Amino acid sequence: MAETRTSQHSDEILLDMRGISKSYPGVQALEDADFSVRRGEIHGLVGKNGAGKSTLMGVLMGIREADSGTIAIEGETLRHASPQTMLDAGISYVPQHINLLNTLTVAENILVGNLPKNRFGLVDWKAVNEDSQARLSRLGLKLDVRQLVEGLSVAERTMLAIAKALFNNARLIILDEPTAALTRVDIDLLFSFVRAQQQQGVAFIYISHHLEEVFEICDRVTVMRDGRIVGTRAIDEIDVPGLVHMMVGGGVKEYERDSTAGREVVFEASNLSRRGAYEDVNFALRQGEVVGISGLQGSGVDELAQGLFGLERLGVGEVYVGGDAYRPDSPKAAFEAGVAYLPQDRHRYGLIQLRSVRENVTYSVLDRLVGRLGVLLRKDEHELTEEYIDKLGIVTPGPEQRTLLLSGGNQQKVVFAKLAATQPTVLILHEPTQGVDVQAKVDIFNIINDLSTQGVATMIISSEVRELIGLCDRIFVMCGGRITREFSRAADDMKPEDILLAIEGGPLDADA
Amino acid sequence: MQMPNRHDLLEFLSRHFIWVVLVFTVVVFGLTINGYLGIANIANILITGSVLGVMVIGQSLCLMARKLDLSAEGTVSLVAVVAAWLMLPYRETDLAQAGGLGVELDPLIVIPLILALGAVIGFANGFMIMKLNMNFFIVTLAMQLVLRGLALAISEGAIMPGTPAAFNWLGGGRVAGIPVSVLATVGLYLVFGFVMSRMQFGRKVYAVGANEDAARASGFSPARTVILVYTASGFLAALAGWMLLGRLETSVPNLGIGLTLNVVAAAVIGGVSLKGGEGSIIGAFAGVLFLAMVNNALNLMNVDPLWVNAVRGLIILVALIIDAQKSRYRGPGGSSTPTRTVAGDNGRSGSRDARHPERLQTPAAE
Numbered sequence: 037m038a039e040t041r042t043s044q045h046s047d048e049i050l051l052d053m054r055g056i057s058k059s060y061p062g063v064q065a066l067e068d069a070d071f072s073v074r075r076g077e078i079h080g081l082v083g084k085n086g087a088g089k090s091t092l093m094g095v096l097m098g099i100r101e102a103d104s105g106t107i108a109i110e111g112e113t114l115r116h117a118s119p120q121t122m123l124d125a126g127i128s129y130v131p132q133h134i135n136l137l138n139t140l141t142v143a144e145n146i147l148v149g150n151l152p153k154n155r156f157g158l159v160d161w162k163a164v165n166e167d168s169q170a171r172l173s174r175l176g177l178k179l180d181v182r183q184l185v186e187g188l189s190v191a192e193r194t195m196l197a198i199a200k201a202l203f204n205n206a207r208l209i210i211l212d213e214p215t216a217a218l219t220r221v222d223i224d225l226l227f228s229f230v231r232a233q234q235q236q237g238v239a240f241i242y243i244s245h246h247l248e249e250v251f252e253i254c255d256r257v258t259v260m261r262d263g264r265i266v267g268t269r270a271i272d273e274i275d276v277p278g279l280v281h282m283m284v285g286g287g288v289k290e291y292e293r294d295s296t297a298g299r300e301v302v303f304e305a306s307n308l309s310r311r312g313a314y315e316d317v318n319f320a321l322r323q324g325e326v327v328g329i330s331g332l333q334g335s336g337v338d339e340l341a342q343g344l345f346g347l348e349r350l351g352v353g354e355v356y357v358g359g360d361a362y363r364p365d366s367p368k369a370a371f372e373a374g375v376a377y378l379p380q381d382r383h384r385y386g387l388i389q390l391r392s393v394r395e396n397v398t399y400s401v402l403d404r405l406v407g408r409l410g411v412l413l414r415k416d417e418h419e420l421t422e423e424y425i426d427k428l429g430i431v432t433p434g435p436e437q438r439t440l441l442l443s444g445g446n447q448q449k450v451v452f453a454k455l456a457a458t459q460p461t462v463l464i465l466h467e468p469t470q471g472v473d474v475q476a477k478v479d480i481f482n483i484i485n486d487l488s489t490q491g492v493a494t495m496i497i498s499s500e501v502r503e504l505i506g507l508c509d510r511i512f513v514m515c516g517g518r519i520t521r522e523f524s525r526a527a528d529d530m531k532p533e534d535i536l537l538a539i540e541g542g543p544l545d546a547d548a
Numbered sequence: 549m550q551m552p553n554r555h556d557l558l559e560f561l562s563r564h565f566i567w568v569v570l571v572f573t574v575v576v577f578g579l580t581i582n583g584y585l586g587i588a589n590i591a592n593i594l595i596t597g598s599v600l601g602v603m604v605i606g607q608s609l610c611l612m613a614r615k616l617d618l619s620a621e622g623t624v625s626l627v628a629v630v631a632a633w634l635m636l637p638y639r640e641t642d643l644a645q646a647g648g649l650g651v652e653l654d655p656l657i658v659i660p661l662i663l664a665l666g667a668v669i670g671f672a673n674g675f676m677i678m679k680l681n682m683n684f685f686i687v688t689l690a691m692q693l694v695l696r697g698l699a700l701a702i703s704e705g706a707i708m709p710g711t712p713a714a715f716n717w718l719g720g721g722r723v724a725g726i727p728v729s730v731l732a733t734v735g736l737y738l739v740f741g742f743v744m745s746r747m748q749f750g751r752k753v754y755a756v757g758a759n760e761d762a763a764r765a766s767g768f769s770p771a772r773t774v775i776l777v778y779t780a781s782g783f784l785a786a787l788a789g790w791m792l793l794g795r796l797e798t799s800v801p802n803l804g805i806g807l808t809l810n811v812v813a814a815a816v817i818g819g820v821s822l823k824g825g826e827g828s829i830i831g832a833f834a835g836v837l838f839l840a841m842v843n844n845a846l847n848l849m850n851v852d853p854l855w856v857n858a859v860r861g862l863i864i865l866v867a868l869i870i871d872a873q874k875s876r877y878r879g880p881g882g883s884s885t886p887t888r889t890v891a892g893d894n895g896r897s898g899s900r901d902a903r904h905p906e907r908l909q910t911p912a913a914e
Contacts (some may be wrong), residue, residue: 347764366769367764367765368768368769384761385765386762388754388755388759388763388825390758390826391754399755411746412751454766
């Protein structure tokens with residue numbers, strides 16, 4: 037182990053962020069975060085979704101303004117953090133989905149904006165190719181510079197993006213989930229490239245949900261939770277369970293409800309498969325049961341949820357709702373069959389922000405609110421809206437308020453109201469607590485509890501494992517398109533560490 | 549807690565701004581232009597405004613659904629030519645005039661025919677846009693070209709004078725001294741105002757225009773809604789064509805040319821956003837009144853005709869500037885977090901749970 041880490045990095049601090057805080061309405065996204073990176077180290081940054089990693093990196097890149105705190109690079113405190121000053125300071129970001137000019141060649145991508153010209157003022161293509169090839173070989177990157185970027189593999193694109201950053205004198209490169217779409221061979225390729233650059237004194241911040249890889253490549257790792265830095269550890273001072281423990285925190289449950297599961301199966305899927313998304317998915321939900329599904333991005337869980345609501349193709353296999361075959365080709369069909377879905381992207385799929393609370397609550401049930409000739413029954417509409425504002429505790433100046441002006445939690449409650457109004461048999465919730473404050477979270481848990489008490493079968497897709505443990509009768513883990521594990525309250529095996537490990541891809545060799 | 553106050557004020561102003569402007573315009577023109585508020589001139593304003601007004605209804609529906617109908621003025625051309633062609637007696641075409649087809653159909657047959665033609669054109673637009681996934685701008689622009697070209701081909705580029713009196717009733721007739729075209733336009737505004745604010749269809753149009761994805765996820769069919777919107781727009785354009793031809797009593801091949809910009813301008817001036825999902829029919833009506841009044845004033849003031857277009861263009865630009873500021877102020881379309889509306893509170897003070905309800909229940913909001 038030790039010889040792979042004989043990098044030349046000194047203990048000299050390259051980046052020092054101190055006391056960074058950032059709040060959004062209703063959410064403290066970052067609270068007094070200290071974060072530092074040494075010269076030439078690979079520093080892992082882990083934490084669940086919403087832990088504050090992206091906000092912290094946003095502040096570092098100068099695209100989000102912190103409410104307070106300082107950023108120093110090589111001991112020099114930056115007075116003003118804009119994207120340009122951060123780039124000038126040598127900080128570069130390589131996103132998960134690489135942004136390159138896909139229809140141009142590798143050489144053009146490298147020299148874009150600065151193509152060498154001949155004496156007629158035309159581009160000197162020979163020089164372009166030679167220059168870019170020379171630059172790449174200095175980094176030890178073997179790519180044909182005449183190739184179009186769209187023909188490169190994801191790993192090659194990532195390395196090219198890193199190379200581009202280095203040509204712009206980057207000293208610290210943020211890698212955001214670089215391996216999410218990579219095969220093992222490509223991961224090795226990428227890692228050896230990253231290590232080679234590290235030898236030259238370049239530092240990396242490595243953001244990943246794949247803990248195995250963090251242990252493979254990082255020198256140190258920092259854990260974030262709920263907008264705070266939980267701690268920073270040298271990689272040989274900690275193991276996977278220890279890291280997971282830091283990620284999920286001490287308190288196991290945030291909320292606890294009693295099971296309301298009945299006997300009758302109301303929602304059942306068998307052998308559900310969609311190429312490239314999920315495979316052979318089987319589950320059955322009983323009346324009043326709350327079931328959680330958790331999985332990383334790319335595990336197929338997102339596609340499954342959207343497919344079950346008719347927003348995407350569902351693939352092959354059978355689904356039954358209340359015993360009837362169910363195959364939605366649109367959300368309208370899903371609502372009619374008694375399936376309602378709370379989308380993860382509230383702003384895109386959930387709310388119509390320009391319109392009022394009243395209109396948003398009643399969209400799903402307009403058919404029930406019309407009299408003759410399609411004229412809306414105003415009185416019924418108002419009663420229904422007031423009923424749900426009251427029932428779900430939606431804080432709004434009135435039913436005519438544009439939903440745009442509500443807080444995240446109240447917006448989410450409006451979407452809940454829209455779904456509950458359809459009186460569904462099955463409720464599919466996709467990250468229901470994302471971007472809502474603590475109080476609204478508890479309200480939302482109560483809403484879920486109320487609905488399941490009324491017999492609604494609920495499926496919660498969430499990465500908030502602790503919330504799932506408090507809410508669910510059973511928890512499925514999806515990995516690589518399949519349901520790989522099932523935990524249940526009855527079997528008393530819903531341990532956050534175990535669930536998180538299963539989400540990351542099962543027990544690690546190190547623990548076996 | 550200053551921001552919510554300011555916000556509500558701005559919101560109120562942005563919603564009813566046009567009415568303030570309208571009153572101001574009436575006062576200024578009334579005081580400065582002789583005879584501006586005379587019965588004859590008011591009738592004149594309303595009659596010229598009525599064709600514009602009918603077209604604005606259709607265009608407003610399209611804009612509310614976050615679309616645009618550039619083909620409407622082409623529909624005006626085509627239905628006018630087709631109507632004249634079907635009603636007028638056959639006559640050898642000379643340099644200036646053309647005759648009809650020779651079938652000399654009764655106006656009572658021709659009128660439903662051209663209205664249906666307009667609806668079919670609109671349906672075709674909507675179908676191509678929603679079912680064949682074509683870009684609405686290009687589809688309706690190309691359609692305008694097609695329609696205008698057909699009108700020219702049928703009329704052989706010549707005028708067709710002398711449409712029958714029964715046909716001209718809508719555009720030129722009067723009931724109890726009031727022009728029929730004005731009555732009809734007001735009637736249409738009442739009907740569509742009701743449809744958009746009180747009926748299921750209106751609700752769907754706003755929803756689709758504000759956020760098509762969310763509308764679909766709420767159980768609507770955006771395709772069906774938008775196709776209906778375009779069908780209505782085509783129908784109303786045909787009606788405007790009938791009205792215009794009835795007023796002129798002569799089919800001119802390039803009838804309606806250049807109307808589109810005025811129509812869109814009137815809608816936007818009336819508060820219908822180009823970004824969809826907002827605005828009201830009654831606001832659009834105010835926009836029509838404003839534009840008709842300004843056009844009329846430009847005539848009466850003997851503004852150099854060479855300058856008229858520059859002034860009109862400027863007014864349209866100002867309306868667009870206001871529209872753009874409105875949406876900038878509300879944050880980027882669709883995906884904005886409420887940060888902007890509650891700006892000024894960077895507070896690290898106070899517990900985070902308590903802050904929200906407080907902010908939302910500021911007394912200023914009621």
